[in-house]
Structure formats: C-alpha cells, structure tokens
Amino acid sequence: MSQQRKLVTEVPGPRSRELMARRKGAVAQGYGHVAPVFVERASGAVVEDVDGNAFIDFSSGIAVTSVGHAAPRVVDGVREQVGNLTHICFNVAPFEAYVRVCEELNNRTPGTYEKRSALFNSGAEAVENAVKIARRHTGRQAVVVFDHAYHGRTNLTMALTAKNVPYKDGFGPFAPEVYRVPMSYPFREPVEMSGAEAADRALAMVESQIGGANVACVLVEPIQGEGGFVVPAPGFLGRLQEWCGANGALFVADEIQTGFCRTGDWFACEHEGIVPDLVTLAKGMAGGLPLAGVTGRAEVMDAVPPGGLGGTYAGNPVACAAALGAIETMAAEDLAGRARHIGDVMLKRLGELQTRDGCIGDVRGRGAMMAVELVQPGTRTPAAELTAAVSRATQERGLLTLTCGTNNNVLRFLPPLVLDDALLDDGLTVLGEAFDAVA
Structure with missing residues (x-):
C-alpha cells in the first residue's frame, strides 16, 4: 500500500x-x-x-499502532498463532506466549528488581487491577489521582478519571476512596511553580485530607493523555515517588498512552529516572490487538492469591503473538x-x-x-x-x-x-x- x-x-x-x-x-x-x-x-x-x-x-488509533498499521512481524505472528491456538484461557491452561510477553514486560519496564506481570484486555482493566493489587498489598483503600486525569470508562476508572462530560455524566454513583489533587500543569499554573513545588501542593492536600497512612497508591500518568498531553514540570514525578516511599504507599505509573517507545524512551518514566512500584500498560503493546498488562515488584504482584487476577479473554494467545511481534519490531527498528x-x-x-x-x-x-x-x-x-x-x-x-x-x-x-x-x-x-x- x-x-x-x-x-x-x-x-x-x-x-x-x-x-x-x-x-x-x-x-x-x-x-x-x-x-x-x-x-x-x-x-x-x-x-x-x-x-x-x-x-x-496522526492518531495511530489513539497511540495503538505505534509499529505501524499491518506491521509485518505482527501480521506474521498473528497468522501463525491463529492456525495453532486462538483461545484456551490462561486460567484454564497456560501457554508459552503469555509467559513470553510477561518476560518481555518484566525485562523492559523500569527497575532492576524482581518483577511479575499479569495480562488483561484493556487499559481500564489494567488500571482496575493495579488498584486491586495495591490495596491487597498495602491493606489500605485510598487512591490518589490528579486533576485532568483519564484512566478509563469502567466504574472504578470513571471514579479515577477527572472529566465529567462525556465520561462520567449520569453514570454514578462511583467507587469510593478516590481522592483528587492538583496536577502540575505548567501552562495553566496561576504562578510559576517548579515540579517539586507542585507536588508539595498536592501532597499537602493528601496529608491534611486523607492522611499518608491511609493511602494505598498514588496513580499518575507521566504525561497526561486525554487530559491534554500535560507534561508535568521536572521534579513533580520524582517528588511523588519519594513521598510514596516514605509513607508506605505504592507509586503507580499509568503508561497506557505513553508506553512502548511513544515518547522517545521505552517508557515515559525513564525520562526522569522514575522507577514505579507498578506500571499499567496497553495501547501500543500489541500492534492493534486488545492486550494490556500490569507489571511490578514481585512481592507486590504476588500479594494477590491464585484466582484473584484473570479473565476469560485476558492475555489471549493471538493478542500475545501480536505483542511479541510488536515488541520485536520496536527493538529491531x-x-x-x-x-x-x-x-x-x-x-x-x-x-x-x-x-x-x-x-x-x-x-x-x-x-x-x-x-x-x-x-x-x-x-x-x-x-x-x-x-x-x-x-x-x-x-x-x-x-x-x-x-x-x-x-x-x-x-x-x-x-x-x-x-x-x-x-x-x-x-x-x-x-x-x-x-x-x-x-
């Protein structure tokens, strides 16, 4: 073509x-x-x-076809996989392609610590499961999110999302224990503010209104997507991560739109040397097929017992084959x-x-x-x-x-x-x- x-x-x-x-x-x-x-x-x-x-x-189906439409390695992998196995459900019987994708995610996401991954169908599912994992690991419930954030259209992810119309209007009530604080938005700050200062503004609200001991996780997009491609001031993410470490909360990076080479690194967190406890992944991951994931510290991911994660179609064999082709393309090219x-x-x-x-x-x-x-x-x-x-x-x-x-x-x-x-x-x-x- x-x-x-x-x-x-x-x-x-x-x-x-x-x-x-x-x-x-x-x-x-x-x-x-x-x-x-x-x-x-x-x-x-x-x-x-x-x-x-x-x-x-100039859309890539909203940051999905990063390796191009009909990318050869993706097409070849899908064709071969369709002829061998289209579905079994990993919760019923495991298959190698799922494990290979998890190995790739563990190896490529930021951080040298031991990791585990779990696969899902969509970005919203990945975010929902990241919150589940964070709550299970910490024994806490509160989730901190930001103005202008977008995390999905399910009930919990609508609660996590800032914008009401069209994403939330008339769909409530929403899941509780979600707390919103200001984002670093350099173009629209009323006064010039460094990243650390913007983070301290947000964290002061967390301390006074929620209490650090109640926070399961801070969930943030390294660059906000639907909220307007808001790039926080340098130091904002680092200060949030530092606070999480000091307060026993998890730092969760939503890399659904930014991940897989989109921003010039494999993951946007890498621009500032940020190493999340958990990272949510989707969109560019599988060259156009529905696949998402959560990757994180082994001790955090393994806090969930068998049966607590999964889904009938989650980590489908054909989508996994597409992901392996897409990741190979990103690396080779x-x-x-x-x-x-x-x-x-x-x-x-x-x-x-x-x-x-x-x-x-x-x-x-x-x-x-x-x-x-x-x-x-x-x-x-x-x-x-x-x-x-x-x-x-x-x-x-x-x-x-x-x-x-x-x-x-x-x-x-x-x-x-x-x-x-x-x-x-x-x-x-x-x-x-x-x-x-x-x-």
Whole structure:
C-alpha cells in the first residue's frame, strides 16, 4: 500500500456517507467517532477509506499502532498463532506466549528488581487491577489521582478519571476512596511553580485530607493523555515517588498512552529516572490487538492469591503473538529513536506555526506524543470550537488528527513511529494549511 496522501473524492465520500446512515440505525449513539469516514484498510502510517481516499495517520488509533498499521512481524505472528491456538484461557491452561510477553514486560519496564506481570484486555482493566493489587498489598483503600486525569470508562476508572462530560455524566454513583489533587500543569499554573513545588501542593492536600497512612497508591500518568498531553514540570514525578516511599504507599505509573517507545524512551518514566512500584500498560503493546498488562515488584504482584487476577479473554494467545511481534519490531527498528526524531521535527514545525498564529498558546509533548493548546489570541482562554474546526479541516485535507483536553482545546498528534520523513513533512504542511483556512 502506497505511503502517500491521496484524495479522490470529497471527505466524506459517497460510500462513507452511506455507511454513516447505516451506522446511525445500528450502533448505539454513545459510541462517538472523530473521523467522518469509514476505513477499509491501512498500512504503515496511511489509512484508506471505503471511497479510496488515503489519509496520513496522526492518531495511530489513539497511540495503538505505534509499529505501524499491518506491521509485518505482527501480521506474521498473528497468522501463525491463529492456525495453532486462538483461545484456551490462561486460567484454564497456560501457554508459552503469555509467559513470553510477561518476560518481555518484566525485562523492559523500569527497575532492576524482581518483577511479575499479569495480562488483561484493556487499559481500564489494567488500571482496575493495579488498584486491586495495591490495596491487597498495602491493606489500605485510598487512591490518589490528579486533576485532568483519564484512566478509563469502567466504574472504578470513571471514579479515577477527572472529566465529567462525556465520561462520567449520569453514570454514578462511583467507587469510593478516590481522592483528587492538583496536577502540575505548567501552562495553566496561576504562578510559576517548579515540579517539586507542585507536588508539595498536592501532597499537602493528601496529608491534611486523607492522611499518608491511609493511602494505598498514588496513580499518575507521566504525561497526561486525554487530559491534554500535560507534561508535568521536572521534579513533580520524582517528588511523588519519594513521598510514596516514605509513607508506605505504592507509586503507580499509568503508561497506557505513553508506553512502548511513544515518547522517545521505552517508557515515559525513564525520562526522569522514575522507577514505579507498578506500571499499567496497553495501547501500543500489541500492534492493534486488545492486550494490556500490569507489571511490578514481585512481592507486590504476588500479594494477590491464585484466582484473584484473570479473565476469560485476558492475555489471549493471538493478542500475545501480536505483542511479541510488536515488541520485536520496536527493538529491531529502534522506534524509540525514531520517536525522538519525529518529536524534534514536530517541535520545530509546531513552534514555527505558533510564532505566526496567535491562537496557539502552548506547544508541548515528548517524542511522537506532541500537542498544541489553542486559546483566544492574546489570552489563555480555551478555544474549543476553533480546535474542533482545525481538526475537521485537517481531515478534509487528508490528515487524521485528534482533540483532547479538559477544555477540549488541545490538538494532539500520535503518528505511527514508522512514519517516514516525507509523510511527516506533508502532514505538518497540511496542518498549517488547516490553521490558515480556519484560524
């Protein structure tokens, strides 16, 4: 499949419009969508719709296809596995691929201590189980989370998630013993604040309102995803980890969106030398198949007795084969290094765009996880409608982009890490054209 942008109809085309009408009559409206087109196939960093339009993908299915769509090692592994074993359930009878994936996670996640891993279906499941494990190990119940955080759509993970609409509205009551404190958000701090100072602000609330002796874990995204690609000030994560160690609480890193080379290291915690007690993993882990995991200290993970973890489909053999192919691809092709290169190019080009467009208030991110926060020119007032309009304009021109943020005013960019320089340049050029047309 050609790695080029190509538009042969207006967007959306006639076939996509026809399918959209059928969708409305068959699919629950609670399942929203961003792109106005129906996808037929994809390869590398290009997605083709049912009308033959080829789009540059700056979304990766929300940071999932980091190794590219239809990555050869993933495809080969899945084909072989489907012919041998599609399902048995690890709780019924174990199989080697599950063990191999756990070995990879134990070896590649931060920390040289002895580790154990457990596999699940989705990021939300991984977070739920990390909290279960933390509570079981510590004998405590309180979970500390942050403003702007996103951790999933199950009952517990909705409680952990900050944003009400659309993720939580009308779905309560939610699980108890969840406590929210301020995040380090440099662009929106009322006064300039170091990472350590921002952490101390949050921890003062923990001490006064919860009590350190009651905290099972502090759960944090090293870079917030749905909350707006918020990169905390240096020192914020380290101070949280230090407090956890001093108070017998676990430091849990939610690396679901940041993990597996996305930010230029295998895991975002590594940028500041952070070694979590537990880390939750998903998205880029299996090249597009549903797989997630929790990895952590052996004594913590093994606090749960047999039967306390699992799931009928958790760690499915086909998904495990895909994960092994994806991880091999990341290592063999140095996709962490590629992510750093993509980030360098994006940072430069987005910075240039910011200098000529007063609606871009902030450019931020790491590696191939970059974003721009849009504001009313000359202010920091969020510009949500403009953000949506720019995203629509990119799609109409053959570039898939996503929005995010508590105020819906952040454009985020998550291209496959196999994106070549020509496509990267074309995508950023299209982005500039979209700003020119709308802003």
